[in-house]
Amino acid sequence: MELLNKISLKGMGAQPKTGSFVEGTGENAKVLPPRSLAVIYGKANSYTVKQSQYGDSFQFNGVFEATNAQTGEIFRSSKVFLPNVIADLFTAAIDDADGSAVEFALEIGAKHASNAFGYEYTVKPLVELQEADELAQLRGVAQKALPAPAAEKPAKGKAKE
Numbered sequence: 001m002e003l004l005n006k007i008s009l010k011g012m013g014a015q016p017k018t019g020s021f022v023e024g025t026g027e028n029a030k031v032l033p034p035r036s037l038a039v040i041y042g043k044a045n046s047y048t049v050k051q052s053q054y055g056d057s058f059q060f061n062g063v064f065e066a067t068n069a070q071t072g073e074i075f076r077s078s079k080v081f082l083p084n085v086i087a088d089l090f091t092a093a094i095d096d097a098d099g100s101a102v103e104f105a106l107e108i109g110a111k112h113a114s115n116a117f118g119y120e121y122t123v124k125p126l127v128e129l130q131e132a133d134e135l136a137q138l139r140g141v142a143q144k145a146l147p148a149p150a151a152e153k154p155a156k157g158k159a160k161e
Contacts, residue, residue: 001074004075005077006080006081007076007081008080013068014038014108016119018119019117020032021110022112034122035069037109038107039067039105039106039107040108041065043132044064044094044102045061045102046061047091057081057084059079059081060080061079069107082106085123089129100131102132104127105125105126105127106126107124108122109122
């Protein structure tokens with residue numbers, strides 16, 4: 001496992017090269033099938049909009065882990081950059097969570113496209129995007145440590161029914 005300042009497809013070595021979904025040239029050109037690039041999962045609790053030469057990108061903050069689908073390398077970071085195709089959904093979910101983290105797990109892939117890069121990203125959710133219950137595990141441990149509530153005793157002088 002490698003710790004990164006930020007997880008991005010480029011930083012993981014998973015970003016496709018321009019034109020990598022076409023083999024050959026001219027009439028002999030063959031479009032290659034879609035492929036998986038990475039699995040990224042974690043809990044996001046905020047985001048920051050960053051400006052780049054390619055337009056706005058979204059840095060999500062929280063705790064994240066990613067696996068490069070080709071090499072199997074695992075990466076961890078407190079920041080992740082996801083393809084813009086999913087950014088709107090994530091920013092809305094984080095805004096709606098009112099400070100709670102949002103859990104996610106995604107398979108990021110790419111397929112051929114007729115654009116300047118020759119590909120576009122695909123995103124396959126592996127779990128439903130949901131607000132995280134940050135204390136769920138600790139709550140379960142704490143409740144097991146508590147003694148069971150005492151059974152109510154009938155009041156004196158009253159007959160049991």
